[in-house]
Amino acid sequence: MPIAFKFRLVKIARIAAKITGGLIAFVFLIVLACFILNSFDVPLSDQSKALLAVPPNPFPADQNLYLAVAGLEGAGERPIAEMGQERIAAYDRAFDSMLLDPEKSLRLNKQWDAAKIQVEGEVQALGHPRTSSIWTTAKTHHQDIAALLTSNQRLYQRYLSLHHLRGYFETVHPSFMAPLITPPQSLRTLFLADVANRIQTGTPEQQRDALDDLQQDLQLWRTVLNGDGTLISKMLSVAFLHSDMILLADFITDPATDLKSFEDVIDPMVLPFDLKDYRIGNAFAAEFRSTASVYKTITAASELTGTYASSSRLNRIGNAFQAHFFKPNATENMGAEIVAHWVVLGDSDPSKFQKNRQAYQEWLEKEGPHLSPSYIYNPIGKILASLNGTQYDSYPLRAYDVAAYQRLVCLAYQLKHQHIATADVAAFMKAHPEWSTHPVDGKSFRWNEQLSELAVNTLGEHPRDQRFSVILR
Numbered sequence: 001m002p003i004a005f006k007f008r009l010v011k012i013a014r015i016a017a018k019i020t021g022g023l024i025a026f027v028f029l030i031v032l033a034c035f036i037l038n039s040f041d042v043p044l045s046d047q048s049k050a051l052l053a054v055p056p057n058p059f060p061a062d063q064n065l066y067l068a069v070a071g072l073e074g075a076g077e078r079p080i081a082e083m084g085q086e087r088i089a090a091y092d093r094a095f096d097s098m099l100l101d102p103e104k105s106l107r108l109n110k111q112w113d114a115a116k117i118q119v120e121g122e123v124q125a126l127g128h129p130r131t132s133s134i135w136t137t138a139k140t141h142h143q144d145i146a147a148l149l150t151s152n153q154r155l156y157q158r159y160l161s162l163h164h165l166r167g168y169f170e171t172v173h174p175s176f177m178a179p180l181i182t183p184p185q186s187l188r189t190l191f192l193a194d195v196a197n198r199i200q201t202g203t204p205e206q207q208r209d210a211l212d213d214l215q216q217d218l219q220l221w222r223t224v225l226n227g228d229g230t231l232i233s234k235m236l237s238v239a240f241l242h243s244d245m246i247l248l249a250d251f252i253t254d255p256a257t258d259l260k261s262f263e264d265v266i267d268p269m270v271l272p273f274d275l276k277d278y279r280i281g282n283a284f285a286a287e288f289r290s291t292a293s294v295y296k297t298i299t300a301a302s303e304l305t306g307t308y309a310s311s312s313r314l315n316r317i318g319n320a321f322q323a324h325f326f327k328p329n330a331t332e333n334m335g336a337e338i339v340a341h342w343v344v345l346g347d348s349d350p351s352k353f354q355k356n357r358q359a360y361q362e363w364l365e366k367e368g369p370h371l372s373p374s375y376i377y378n379p380i381g382k383i384l385a386s387l388n389g390t391q392y393d394s395y396p397l398r399a400y401d402v403a404a405y406q407r408l409v410c411l412a413y414q415l416k417h418q419h420i421a422t423a424d425v426a427a428f429m430k431a432h433p434e435w436s437t438h439p440v441d442g443k444s445f446r447w448n449e450q451l452s453e454l455a456v457n458t459l460g461e462h463p464r465d466q467r468f469s470v471i472l473r
Helices: 003-037 046-052 065-070 080-093 095-100 103-115 134-138 142-151 153-164 185-201 204-226 231-253 259-270 281-298 301-305 313-324 328-346 350-367 379-387 395-417 422-431
Strands: 446-448 453-455 469-471
Touching: 046 281, 046 328, 065 080, 065 153, 065 204, 080 095, 080 103, 095 103, 134 185, 134 231, 142 153, 142 185, 153 185, 153 204, 185 204, 185 231, 204 231, 204 259, 231 259, 231 281, 231 395, 231 469, 259 395, 281 328, 328 350, 328 379, 328 395, 350 395, 395 422, 395 453, 395 469, 422 446
Parallel strands: none
Antiparallel strands: 446 453, 453 469
16 A cells, blocks of 8 residues: 555544544533533422412312212221221322332222222123113113122212212322222212113102212212312213213103103203313313422432432433433423413313414414423423423313213203104204304204214214214104
Protein backbone atom coordinates (compact mmCIF):
# COMPACT_ATOMS: atom_id res chain seq x y z
CA MET A 1 0.00 0.00 0.00
CA PRO A 2 1.49 3.41 -0.99
CA ILE A 3 2.74 5.53 1.95
CA ALA A 4 0.74 8.55 0.76
CA PHE A 5 -2.45 6.51 0.87
CA LYS A 6 -1.66 5.34 4.41
CA PHE A 7 -1.14 8.93 5.54
CA ARG A 8 -4.47 9.85 3.95
CA LEU A 9 -6.21 7.06 5.87
CA VAL A 10 -4.63 8.18 9.12
CA LYS A 11 -5.73 11.75 8.46
CA ILE A 12 -9.31 10.62 7.72
CA ALA A 13 -9.33 8.50 10.89
CA ARG A 14 -8.15 11.45 12.97
CA ILE A 15 -10.84 13.69 11.50
CA ALA A 16 -13.50 11.02 12.08
CA ALA A 17 -12.28 10.59 15.67
CA LYS A 18 -12.49 14.33 16.26
CA ILE A 19 -16.02 14.47 14.81
CA THR A 20 -17.10 11.45 16.83
CA GLY A 21 -15.53 12.89 19.96
CA GLY A 22 -17.24 16.20 19.30
CA LEU A 23 -20.59 14.51 18.85
CA ILE A 24 -20.13 12.50 22.03
CA ALA A 25 -19.18 15.65 23.91
CA PHE A 26 -22.17 17.48 22.44
CA VAL A 27 -24.54 14.65 23.41
CA PHE A 28 -22.95 14.50 26.85
CA LEU A 29 -23.47 18.24 27.33
CA ILE A 30 -27.08 17.94 26.17
CA VAL A 31 -27.69 15.05 28.58
CA LEU A 32 -25.92 16.95 31.36
CA ALA A 33 -28.00 20.06 30.67
CA CYS A 34 -31.18 17.97 30.67
CA PHE A 35 -30.11 16.28 33.88
CA ILE A 36 -29.44 19.61 35.56
CA LEU A 37 -32.68 21.09 34.21
CA ASN A 38 -34.60 18.15 35.68
CA SER A 39 -33.00 18.52 39.10
CA PHE A 40 -36.02 20.33 40.50
CA ASP A 41 -39.79 19.99 40.58
CA VAL A 42 -42.29 22.85 40.52
CA PRO A 43 -44.85 23.62 43.24
CA LEU A 44 -48.36 22.22 42.86
CA SER A 45 -50.70 24.68 41.19
CA ASP A 46 -53.85 25.89 42.92
CA GLN A 47 -55.81 23.93 40.33
CA SER A 48 -53.97 20.72 41.25
CA LYS A 49 -54.46 21.34 44.95
CA ALA A 50 -58.19 21.89 44.44
CA LEU A 51 -58.59 18.67 42.45
CA LEU A 52 -56.46 16.67 44.88
CA ALA A 53 -58.51 17.83 47.87
CA VAL A 54 -61.01 15.14 48.88
CA PRO A 55 -64.47 16.68 49.38
CA PRO A 56 -66.09 16.27 52.81
CA ASN A 57 -68.10 13.12 53.40
CA PRO A 58 -71.67 14.11 54.35
CA PHE A 59 -72.87 10.61 55.23
CA PRO A 60 -72.47 8.61 58.46
CA ALA A 61 -71.01 5.15 57.98
CA ASP A 62 -74.31 3.36 58.52
CA GLN A 63 -75.94 5.38 55.72
CA ASN A 64 -73.12 5.15 53.19
CA LEU A 65 -73.89 2.79 50.32
CA TYR A 66 -70.20 2.51 49.49
CA LEU A 67 -69.38 0.94 52.85
CA ALA A 68 -72.50 -1.23 52.78
CA VAL A 69 -71.62 -2.66 49.36
CA ALA A 70 -68.00 -3.10 50.51
CA GLY A 71 -69.23 -5.34 53.35
CA LEU A 72 -72.13 -6.93 51.48
CA GLU A 73 -70.40 -10.33 51.15
CA GLY A 74 -68.70 -10.22 54.55
CA ALA A 75 -68.58 -13.53 56.43
CA GLY A 76 -69.63 -12.07 59.78
CA GLU A 77 -73.08 -11.44 61.19
CA ARG A 78 -72.50 -7.76 61.94
CA PRO A 79 -74.05 -4.87 59.96
CA ILE A 80 -72.67 -4.89 56.44
CA ALA A 81 -71.63 -1.22 56.62
CA GLU A 82 -69.52 -2.05 59.67
CA MET A 83 -67.82 -4.94 57.88
CA GLY A 84 -67.29 -2.71 54.85
CA GLN A 85 -65.75 0.01 56.99
CA GLU A 86 -63.29 -2.51 58.47
CA ARG A 87 -62.41 -3.77 54.99
CA ILE A 88 -61.65 -0.29 53.72
CA ALA A 89 -59.77 0.63 56.91
CA ALA A 90 -57.51 -2.42 56.46
CA TYR A 91 -56.69 -1.25 52.94
CA ASP A 92 -56.04 2.34 54.09
CA ARG A 93 -53.70 1.18 56.87
CA ALA A 94 -51.69 -0.81 54.35
CA PHE A 95 -51.64 1.90 51.70
CA ASP A 96 -48.16 3.30 52.35
CA SER A 97 -46.62 -0.17 52.43
CA MET A 98 -48.40 -0.97 49.16
CA LEU A 99 -46.28 1.68 47.46
CA LEU A 100 -43.25 -0.41 48.41
CA ASP A 101 -45.01 -3.68 47.59
CA PRO A 102 -48.05 -3.28 45.26
CA GLU A 103 -48.76 -7.02 45.51
CA LYS A 104 -49.91 -6.42 49.07
CA SER A 105 -53.19 -5.06 47.71
CA LEU A 106 -53.65 -8.31 45.79
CA ARG A 107 -53.06 -10.29 48.96
CA LEU A 108 -55.66 -8.25 50.85
CA ASN A 109 -58.20 -8.82 48.06
CA LYS A 110 -57.44 -12.54 48.05
CA GLN A 111 -57.98 -12.71 51.81
CA TRP A 112 -61.36 -11.03 51.42
CA ASP A 113 -62.37 -13.26 48.51
CA ALA A 114 -61.40 -16.41 50.42
CA ALA A 115 -63.61 -15.52 53.40
CA LYS A 116 -66.62 -13.85 51.74
CA ILE A 117 -70.05 -15.40 51.27
CA GLN A 118 -70.45 -16.76 47.74
CA VAL A 119 -73.63 -16.82 45.66
CA GLU A 120 -74.68 -20.48 45.42
CA GLY A 121 -76.26 -22.16 42.42
CA GLU A 122 -76.35 -21.76 38.64
CA VAL A 123 -77.58 -18.18 38.49
CA GLN A 124 -75.96 -17.69 35.07
CA ALA A 125 -78.60 -20.02 33.62
CA LEU A 126 -81.08 -17.16 34.03
CA GLY A 127 -79.22 -15.10 31.42
CA HIS A 128 -77.42 -11.77 31.40
CA PRO A 129 -79.48 -8.72 32.40
CA ARG A 130 -78.25 -6.49 29.56
CA THR A 131 -77.91 -8.92 26.67
CA SER A 132 -80.85 -11.27 27.15
CA SER A 133 -84.32 -11.06 28.70
CA ILE A 134 -84.49 -11.99 32.38
CA TRP A 135 -88.25 -11.40 32.13
CA THR A 136 -88.65 -14.06 29.45
CA THR A 137 -86.28 -16.53 31.10
CA ALA A 138 -88.11 -16.25 34.42
CA LYS A 139 -91.29 -17.63 32.85
CA THR A 140 -89.73 -21.06 32.52
CA HIS A 141 -87.57 -20.99 35.69
CA HIS A 142 -90.02 -20.23 38.51
CA GLN A 143 -88.93 -23.18 40.63
CA ASP A 144 -85.24 -22.58 39.93
CA ILE A 145 -85.54 -18.96 41.05
CA ALA A 146 -87.32 -20.02 44.25
CA ALA A 147 -84.56 -22.55 44.99
CA LEU A 148 -81.83 -19.99 44.34
CA LEU A 149 -83.52 -17.54 46.68
CA THR A 150 -83.63 -20.15 49.43
CA SER A 151 -79.92 -20.93 48.96
CA ASN A 152 -78.91 -17.28 48.99
CA GLN A 153 -81.39 -15.77 51.41
CA ARG A 154 -78.80 -14.10 53.66
CA LEU A 155 -77.03 -12.36 50.75
CA TYR A 156 -80.33 -11.50 49.12
CA GLN A 157 -81.72 -9.80 52.22
CA ARG A 158 -78.49 -7.87 52.55
CA TYR A 159 -78.90 -6.65 48.99
CA LEU A 160 -82.48 -5.50 49.66
CA SER A 161 -81.25 -3.59 52.72
CA LEU A 162 -79.21 -1.36 50.39
CA HIS A 163 -82.47 0.19 49.21
CA HIS A 164 -82.88 1.97 52.55
CA LEU A 165 -79.54 3.82 52.53
CA ARG A 166 -79.41 7.44 51.43
CA GLY A 167 -75.97 8.35 50.12
CA TYR A 168 -72.82 7.21 48.34
CA PHE A 169 -69.31 8.43 49.09
CA GLU A 170 -66.09 6.53 48.41
CA THR A 171 -64.07 6.71 51.62
CA VAL A 172 -61.11 4.64 50.44
CA HIS A 173 -57.69 6.22 49.95
CA PRO A 174 -57.68 7.19 46.25
CA SER A 175 -55.56 4.72 44.35
CA PHE A 176 -55.58 2.41 41.35
CA MET A 177 -54.89 -0.37 43.88
CA ALA A 178 -58.16 0.24 45.75
CA PRO A 179 -60.52 -2.78 45.90
CA LEU A 180 -63.38 -2.96 43.42
CA ILE A 181 -66.57 -2.33 45.38
CA THR A 182 -69.64 -3.76 43.66
CA PRO A 183 -72.30 -6.39 44.33
CA PRO A 184 -71.66 -9.65 42.47
CA GLN A 185 -73.35 -9.80 39.08
CA SER A 186 -74.96 -13.12 39.99
CA LEU A 187 -76.72 -11.49 42.96
CA ARG A 188 -77.95 -8.70 40.72
CA THR A 189 -79.27 -11.27 38.25
CA LEU A 190 -81.05 -13.12 41.05
CA PHE A 191 -82.67 -9.89 42.22
CA LEU A 192 -84.04 -9.13 38.76
CA ALA A 193 -85.21 -12.72 38.29
CA ASP A 194 -87.01 -12.62 41.65
CA VAL A 195 -88.76 -9.35 40.72
CA ALA A 196 -89.87 -10.91 37.41
CA ASN A 197 -90.97 -14.10 39.16
CA ARG A 198 -93.08 -12.28 41.76
CA ILE A 199 -94.76 -10.14 39.12
CA GLN A 200 -95.52 -13.16 36.93
CA THR A 201 -96.79 -15.51 39.67
CA GLY A 202 -97.71 -13.41 42.70
CA THR A 203 -100.91 -11.96 44.08
CA PRO A 204 -101.70 -8.31 43.21
CA GLU A 205 -100.11 -7.26 46.52
CA GLN A 206 -96.98 -9.32 45.81
CA GLN A 207 -96.79 -7.87 42.30
CA ARG A 208 -96.90 -4.35 43.67
CA ASP A 209 -94.23 -5.20 46.24
CA ALA A 210 -92.02 -6.52 43.44
CA LEU A 211 -92.51 -3.37 41.37
CA ASP A 212 -91.76 -1.31 44.47
CA ASP A 213 -88.48 -3.20 44.92
CA LEU A 214 -87.58 -2.47 41.29
CA GLN A 215 -88.41 1.21 41.79
CA GLN A 216 -86.21 1.32 44.89
CA ASP A 217 -83.41 -0.35 42.97
CA LEU A 218 -83.61 2.31 40.30
CA GLN A 219 -83.29 4.94 43.02
CA LEU A 220 -80.42 3.02 44.63
CA TRP A 221 -78.26 3.16 41.51
CA ARG A 222 -79.37 6.70 40.81
CA THR A 223 -77.95 7.56 44.25
CA VAL A 224 -74.64 5.86 43.42
CA LEU A 225 -74.50 7.66 40.07
CA ASN A 226 -74.99 10.99 41.84
CA GLY A 227 -72.49 10.18 44.60
CA ASP A 228 -68.80 10.94 44.91
CA GLY A 229 -66.85 8.13 43.27
CA THR A 230 -64.53 7.09 40.49
CA LEU A 231 -65.50 6.31 36.92
CA ILE A 232 -65.91 2.62 37.60
CA SER A 233 -68.63 3.31 40.18
CA LYS A 234 -70.38 5.60 37.69
CA MET A 235 -70.22 3.05 34.90
CA LEU A 236 -71.39 0.22 37.17
CA SER A 237 -74.35 2.28 38.37
CA VAL A 238 -75.20 3.15 34.75
CA ALA A 239 -75.02 -0.55 33.84
CA PHE A 240 -77.26 -1.54 36.75
CA LEU A 241 -79.77 1.18 35.90
CA HIS A 242 -79.73 -0.09 32.32
CA SER A 243 -80.49 -3.66 33.40
CA ASP A 244 -83.33 -2.48 35.67
CA MET A 245 -84.81 -0.54 32.76
CA ILE A 246 -84.59 -3.52 30.42
CA LEU A 247 -86.61 -5.62 32.86
CA LEU A 248 -89.14 -2.80 33.20
CA ALA A 249 -89.39 -2.51 29.41
CA ASP A 250 -89.96 -6.23 28.99
CA PHE A 251 -92.68 -6.14 31.65
CA ILE A 252 -94.39 -3.17 30.00
CA THR A 253 -94.35 -4.60 26.50
CA ASP A 254 -95.49 -8.10 27.47
CA PRO A 255 -98.98 -8.62 25.98
CA ALA A 256 -100.03 -10.37 29.21
CA THR A 257 -99.30 -7.29 31.35
CA ASP A 258 -102.36 -5.40 32.54
CA LEU A 259 -100.90 -1.89 32.53
CA LYS A 260 -104.11 -0.27 33.72
CA SER A 261 -104.02 -2.19 37.01
CA PHE A 262 -100.51 -0.91 37.73
CA GLU A 263 -100.57 2.56 36.22
CA ASP A 264 -100.32 4.29 39.63
CA VAL A 265 -97.09 2.32 40.26
CA ILE A 266 -95.62 2.42 36.76
CA ASP A 267 -96.25 6.10 36.02
CA PRO A 268 -93.55 7.35 38.44
CA MET A 269 -91.22 4.46 37.53
CA VAL A 270 -91.01 5.31 33.84
CA LEU A 271 -90.61 9.04 34.40
CA PRO A 272 -87.09 9.84 33.10
CA PHE A 273 -84.60 11.18 35.62
CA ASP A 274 -83.47 14.77 35.45
CA LEU A 275 -80.59 14.78 32.95
CA LYS A 276 -78.41 16.35 35.64
CA ASP A 277 -78.46 12.93 37.34
CA TYR A 278 -76.38 11.57 34.46
CA ARG A 279 -73.57 14.10 34.82
CA ILE A 280 -70.32 12.44 35.88
CA GLY A 281 -67.92 15.39 36.12
CA ASN A 282 -66.92 14.68 39.72
CA ALA A 283 -65.70 11.21 38.68
CA PHE A 284 -62.86 12.81 36.71
CA ALA A 285 -61.69 14.63 39.84
CA ALA A 286 -61.75 11.29 41.68
CA GLU A 287 -59.75 9.70 38.86
CA PHE A 288 -57.22 12.51 39.13
CA ARG A 289 -56.72 11.69 42.81
CA SER A 290 -56.24 8.02 41.93
CA THR A 291 -53.72 8.90 39.25
CA ALA A 292 -51.70 10.80 41.84
CA SER A 293 -51.12 7.48 43.61
CA VAL A 294 -49.66 6.09 40.37
CA TYR A 295 -47.13 8.91 40.36
CA LYS A 296 -46.23 8.10 43.96
CA THR A 297 -45.70 4.48 42.95
CA ILE A 298 -43.36 5.52 40.12
CA THR A 299 -41.16 7.43 42.56
CA ALA A 300 -41.55 4.98 45.47
CA ALA A 301 -38.42 3.54 47.03
CA SER A 302 -39.27 0.12 45.64
CA GLU A 303 -38.92 1.38 42.10
CA LEU A 304 -35.82 3.50 42.74
CA THR A 305 -33.84 0.99 44.77
CA GLY A 306 -35.05 -2.17 43.11
CA THR A 307 -36.26 -3.74 46.37
CA TYR A 308 -39.51 -4.66 44.63
CA ALA A 309 -39.11 -4.22 40.88
CA SER A 310 -35.61 -5.68 40.52
CA SER A 311 -32.52 -6.49 42.52
CA SER A 312 -29.65 -5.95 40.07
CA ARG A 313 -27.45 -2.91 40.49
CA LEU A 314 -27.87 -1.98 36.83
CA ASN A 315 -31.65 -1.91 37.15
CA ARG A 316 -31.45 0.15 40.33
CA ILE A 317 -29.35 2.74 38.54
CA GLY A 318 -31.68 2.67 35.52
CA ASN A 319 -34.77 3.16 37.68
CA ALA A 320 -33.22 6.08 39.52
CA PHE A 321 -32.05 7.67 36.24
CA GLN A 322 -35.53 7.43 34.70
CA ALA A 323 -37.17 8.75 37.87
CA HIS A 324 -34.91 11.81 37.63
CA PHE A 325 -36.76 12.77 34.44
CA PHE A 326 -40.20 12.42 36.03
CA LYS A 327 -41.50 15.32 38.14
CA PRO A 328 -44.74 14.44 39.98
CA ASN A 329 -45.86 18.01 40.71
CA ALA A 330 -45.21 19.26 37.20
CA THR A 331 -47.02 16.21 35.80
CA GLU A 332 -49.99 16.70 38.11
CA ASN A 333 -50.20 20.35 37.10
CA MET A 334 -50.45 19.35 33.44
CA GLY A 335 -52.96 16.65 34.29
CA ALA A 336 -55.01 19.09 36.34
CA GLU A 337 -55.45 21.36 33.31
CA ILE A 338 -56.75 18.45 31.27
CA VAL A 339 -58.96 17.06 34.05
CA ALA A 340 -60.48 20.49 34.72
CA HIS A 341 -61.75 20.44 31.14
CA TRP A 342 -63.13 16.93 31.63
CA VAL A 343 -64.96 17.96 34.78
CA VAL A 344 -66.63 20.78 32.88
CA LEU A 345 -67.36 18.48 29.93
CA GLY A 346 -68.78 15.74 32.14
CA ASP A 347 -71.08 18.25 33.82
CA SER A 348 -72.14 20.07 30.69
CA ASP A 349 -75.67 20.08 29.36
CA PRO A 350 -75.97 16.99 27.10
CA SER A 351 -77.27 19.08 24.20
CA LYS A 352 -73.98 21.02 24.34
CA PHE A 353 -71.76 18.00 24.86
CA GLN A 354 -70.61 17.58 21.25
CA LYS A 355 -69.79 21.27 20.92
CA ASN A 356 -67.93 21.33 24.23
CA ARG A 357 -66.00 18.19 23.31
CA GLN A 358 -64.92 19.78 20.04
CA ALA A 359 -63.78 22.86 21.96
CA TYR A 360 -61.79 20.64 24.30
CA GLN A 361 -60.14 18.81 21.39
CA GLU A 362 -59.12 22.16 19.89
CA TRP A 363 -57.69 23.27 23.23
CA LEU A 364 -55.81 19.97 23.58
CA GLU A 365 -54.26 20.33 20.11
CA LYS A 366 -53.21 23.89 20.87
CA GLU A 367 -52.34 23.85 24.57
CA GLY A 368 -51.94 20.19 25.50
CA PRO A 369 -48.63 18.27 25.81
CA HIS A 370 -46.88 18.07 22.43
CA LEU A 371 -43.55 16.77 21.22
CA SER A 372 -41.40 19.91 21.27
CA PRO A 373 -38.21 21.31 22.84
CA SER A 374 -40.21 21.69 26.07
CA TYR A 375 -40.00 17.90 26.42
CA ILE A 376 -36.45 18.42 27.72
CA TYR A 377 -38.02 19.09 31.11
CA ASN A 378 -40.05 16.28 32.69
CA PRO A 379 -40.26 14.17 29.50
CA ILE A 380 -41.76 11.12 31.21
CA GLY A 381 -44.40 13.25 32.90
CA LYS A 382 -45.34 14.90 29.61
CA ILE A 383 -45.76 11.50 27.96
CA LEU A 384 -48.02 10.32 30.79
CA ALA A 385 -50.07 13.52 30.67
CA SER A 386 -50.53 13.23 26.90
CA LEU A 387 -51.79 9.65 27.31
CA ASN A 388 -54.53 10.93 29.63
CA GLY A 389 -55.74 13.50 27.14
CA THR A 390 -58.44 11.47 25.37
CA GLN A 391 -58.90 8.25 27.36
CA TYR A 392 -62.20 9.37 28.95
CA ASP A 393 -63.93 10.33 25.73
CA SER A 394 -66.72 7.76 25.75
CA TYR A 395 -67.76 7.64 29.40
CA PRO A 396 -70.18 10.59 29.52
CA LEU A 397 -71.76 9.32 26.30
CA ARG A 398 -72.30 5.88 27.81
CA ALA A 399 -74.22 7.49 30.65
CA TYR A 400 -76.31 9.59 28.27
CA ASP A 401 -77.06 6.51 26.14
CA VAL A 402 -78.73 4.98 29.20
CA ALA A 403 -80.57 8.27 29.75
CA ALA A 404 -81.78 7.90 26.17
CA TYR A 405 -82.86 4.32 26.85
CA GLN A 406 -84.84 5.49 29.87
CA ARG A 407 -86.67 7.87 27.55
CA LEU A 408 -87.32 4.99 25.17
CA VAL A 409 -88.84 2.88 27.98
CA CYS A 410 -91.11 5.79 28.84
CA LEU A 411 -92.05 6.09 25.16
CA ALA A 412 -92.89 2.37 24.98
CA TYR A 413 -95.09 2.71 28.06
CA GLN A 414 -96.95 5.70 26.66
CA LEU A 415 -97.52 3.92 23.34
CA LYS A 416 -98.91 0.86 25.10
CA HIS A 417 -100.84 2.75 27.76
CA GLN A 418 -102.46 5.09 25.24
CA HIS A 419 -103.10 2.25 22.77
CA ILE A 420 -101.28 3.99 19.91
CA ALA A 421 -101.66 2.00 16.69
CA THR A 422 -98.53 0.80 14.89
CA ALA A 423 -99.27 3.09 11.95
CA ASP A 424 -99.37 6.10 14.29
CA VAL A 425 -96.15 5.47 16.21
CA ALA A 426 -93.97 7.69 13.99
CA ALA A 427 -96.39 10.61 14.35
CA PHE A 428 -96.58 10.10 18.12
CA MET A 429 -92.78 10.14 18.37
CA LYS A 430 -92.61 13.36 16.38
CA ALA A 431 -95.17 14.95 18.69
CA HIS A 432 -93.21 13.89 21.81
CA PRO A 433 -89.47 14.53 21.32
CA GLU A 434 -88.98 14.53 25.11
CA TRP A 435 -89.55 10.74 24.98
CA SER A 436 -88.23 9.87 21.53
CA THR A 437 -84.88 11.63 21.00
CA HIS A 438 -81.34 11.19 22.27
CA PRO A 439 -80.48 13.98 24.76
CA VAL A 440 -77.03 14.55 23.22
CA ASP A 441 -77.58 14.82 19.47
CA GLY A 442 -81.37 15.26 19.48
CA LYS A 443 -81.83 12.52 16.87
CA SER A 444 -85.02 10.52 16.93
CA PHE A 445 -84.98 6.89 17.98
CA ARG A 446 -85.22 4.30 15.21
CA TRP A 447 -88.68 2.86 14.56
CA ASN A 448 -88.93 -0.34 12.54
CA GLU A 449 -92.63 -0.78 11.78
CA GLN A 450 -92.15 -4.26 10.28
CA LEU A 451 -90.47 -5.55 13.46
CA SER A 452 -92.37 -3.23 15.82
CA GLU A 453 -88.98 -2.31 17.25
CA LEU A 454 -87.85 0.94 18.86
CA ALA A 455 -84.11 1.45 19.26
CA VAL A 456 -81.65 4.07 20.51
CA ASN A 457 -78.84 5.20 18.24
CA THR A 458 -76.06 4.88 20.83
CA LEU A 459 -73.14 7.32 20.86
CA GLY A 460 -70.83 5.76 23.46
CA GLU A 461 -68.73 2.61 23.36
CA HIS A 462 -70.52 -0.32 25.02
CA PRO A 463 -69.73 -4.02 25.50
CA ARG A 464 -71.03 -6.18 22.67
CA ASP A 465 -74.71 -7.12 22.37
CA GLN A 466 -76.00 -4.64 24.93
CA ARG A 467 -79.77 -4.11 24.49
CA PHE A 468 -80.87 -0.58 23.60
CA SER A 469 -84.18 -1.52 22.00
CA VAL A 470 -87.68 -2.74 22.85
CA ILE A 471 -90.21 -4.72 20.85
CA LEU A 472 -93.81 -3.50 21.01
CA ARG A 473 -95.62 -6.84 21.26
